[in-house]
Amino acid sequence: MYLYTAQAMREADQRAVAMGYPSLLLMEAAGKQAASRLLQRFEGRAVDVLCGKGNNGGDGLVAARWLAHWGHPVRVYAAEGQTGDAAVARQALLAHGLEIAPLSAWEPAPHSVVLDALFGTGLRGPLEGFYAALVEKVNQSGLPVVAVDLPSGLPHRPHIQADLTVALAGLKNEHLFYPHRAACGRIVLESIGMPPRALHNPHLPEVLCKTSMRPLLPARPGNAHKGLVGRVLVAGGYRSYTGAPSLAALGAYRTGAGLVTVAYPADCVVNPPLEAVRLPLLEWNHADLQAVRAEAVAVGMGAAAGGVRAALAALELGKPTVLDADALHKQVLSAYVKAGLPTVLTPHPGEASRLLEIPSEQIARAPLEAAQALAERYPGLVVVLKGGPTVLAWQPQEAPLSPPLLAVNSSGNPSMATGGMGDVLSGVVAALLAAGLSAWEAARLGVYLHGLAGDLASKPGLLAHEVAEALPSAMRQLQLGGVRDFWEPC
Ligand SMILES: NC(=O)C1=CN([C@@H]2O[C@H](COP(=O)(O)OP(=O)(O)OC[C@H]3O[C@@H](n4cnc5c(N)ncnc54)[C@H](OP(=O)(O)O)[C@@H]3O)[C@@H](O)[C@H]2O)[C@@H](O)CC1
Numbered sequence: 001m002y003l004y005t006a007q008a009m010r011e012a013d014q015r016a017v018a019m020g021y022p023s024l025l026l027m028e029a030a031g032k033q034a035a036s037r038l039l040q041r042f043e044g045r046a047v048d049v050l051c052g053k054g055n056n057g058g059d060g061l062v063a064a065r066w067l068a069h070w071g072h073p074v075r076v077y078a079a080e081g082q083t084g085d086a087a088v089a090r091q092a093l094l095a096h097g098l099e100i101a102p103l104s105a106w107e108p109a110p111h112s113v114v115l116d117a118l119f120g121t122g123l124r125g126p127l128e129g130f131y132a133a134l135v136e137k138v139n140q141s142g143l144p145v146v147a148v149d150l151p152s153g154l155p156h157r158p159h160i161q162a163d164l165t166v167a168l169a170g171l172k173n174e175h176l177f178y179p180h181r182a183a184c185g186r187i188v189l190e191s192i193g194m195p196p197r198a199l200h201n202p203h204l205p206e207v208l209c210k211t212s213m214r215p216l217l218p219a220r221p222g223n224a225h226k227g228l229v230g231r232v233l234v235a236g237g238y239r240s241y242t243g244a245p246s247l248a249a250l251g252a253y254r255t256g257a258g259l260v261t262v263a264y265p266a267d268c269v270v271n272p273p274l275e276a277v278r279l280p281l282l283e284w285n286h287a288d289l290q291a292v293r294a295e296a297v298a299v300g301m302g303a304a305a306g307g308v309r310a311a312l313a314a315l316e317l318g319k320p321t322v323l324d325a326d327a328l329h330k331q332v333l334s335a336y337v338k339a340g341l342p343t344v345l346t347p348h349p350g351e352a353s354r355l356l357e358i359p360s361e362q363i364a365r366a367p368l369e370a371a372q373a374l375a376e377r378y379p380g381l382v383v384v385l386k387g388g389p390t391v392l393a394w395q396p397q398e399a400p401l402s403p404p405l406l407a408v409n410s411s412g413n414p415s416m417a418t419g420g421m422g423d424v425l426s427g428v429v430a431a432l433l434a435a436g437l438s439a440w441e442a443a444r445l446g447v448y449l450h451g452l453a454g455d456l457a458s459k460p461g462l463l464a465h466e467v468a469e470a471l472p473s474a475m476r477q478l479q480l481g482g483v484r485d486f487w488e489p490c
């Protein structure tokens, strides 16, 4: 599934119509589904439906008709001047004998719920004047709000603060990226019957979800032995931060690596998992690393100034590699581009800021653009720009003129914002590379599983090693079909 901009969703809508699918059916399904999701959550409250004059308002008029038809108390407030499908929705509502009051007549009523159908993807610019005041009045009423498609006003201010948002046909940027996501409350996605061919658009970012990630899980053959399922070399560590390579090793083992070796400077004390092989080194050199015979490498975690030397020594192994933390320097990335190895780099916004030479705030504001810029600068390397949510980009070397492939993760949560969490991810991705996945597959599945493990283990004070420990359950649940995407109804 894809992540849509308003424009991309309009194009999908137009494709559906061009295929012969009547747009009125989409509006009918949108309004009916929004009404039934509202009732599921707020049964027993009177419903005030606020409708704009566009198609979002049309969805609201359909919802109001069904609510009344099902016998629920409903009051309708709508702008004048609907055209097209929304005008048909208005007629149908009037035919059911409902009255429509002007929006200016709305006053908060105790024990009611507001259905926000003022504006959706058609909003151009911030709300002002009457509509801005109406949105503020709704927010200040303290009443629960269900938003149709998007909380009205997003992505600008002011906007509705919703308790539930019924996303229509596909997820939009605002449903996934903060701060807008916080305005949506809980999100439920309704397909509204849109033909899948109309929604297909591989130029859009992929949303990593259970359906697309499950088939990537590596199979473990019955005759597996530790040399067959992927050996991982973790190279990192320095005096001040010795936990990083250990967490990467734990992440790799908990993702199914057969054997993990941790190479680190001999003058630091590293305590990898009991099951890991230790390789203290006097200097970073490829001969010692070669002796490990790993199928994949994760390098740079906590390596400080040694990160560049460690990454360049690892490059000579010619193996799929994860570059993290102190390995993330321009000279390293350029060398890996030249080598053409399957490579995944996992910067957080601070590291991406160093590479792109733009402020990290700018990266946090527009992560997809930043990941895309990195992918274009380092063709062939898979970029994992960590955050909430993590985004991925990849410019395949063999298709330099096509736009990069993009993806956005849907798992993970803010309790994962603690030290060492990214180190675990490096180990996870390395284990998947060692198991034989391509760099694009390993990065996407690794990011998704890491977030899923974070969701399973979520609690205040969550520690990185606890996420690593939750990885086996995450993989099992994904395999057995026990995972719920966040937009699925409970
Ligand atoms: N995707 C799909 O397949 C389906 C989508 N559907 C639904 O359609 C929705 C999109 O509908 P849409 O395109 O009609 O836009 P919408 O959000 O109603 O807003 C347009 C109205 O807002 C007005 N307006 C704009 N900016 C403004 C401002 N700053 N301040 C004040 N006013 C402003 C603008 O006025 P105008 O400038 O035209 O005078 C116009 O009246 C989508 O979110 C979903 O709910 C479903 O029905 C079925 C399938």
Ligand SMILES: Nc1ncnc2c1ncn2[C@@H]1O[C@H](COP(=O)(O)OP(=O)(O)O)[C@@H](O)[C@H]1O
Residues within 6 Å of the ligand: 347, 348, 386, 387, 388, 389, 390, 411, 412, 413, 414, 415, 416, 417, 418, 419, 420, 421, 422, 423, 424, 425, 450, 451
């Ligand atoms: N709010 C959040 N939502 C989802 N994932 C998050 C959030 N905060 C952090 N994470 C995840 O936690 C990890 C943090 O990585 P990083 O900043 O590199 O940590 P460290 O450098 O301490 O190892 C990333 O995988 C990131 O996606």
Ligand SMILES: [K+]
Residues within 6 Å of the ligand: 056, 116, 117, 118, 119, 120, 147, 148, 149, 150, 151, 152
């Ligand atoms: K809305």
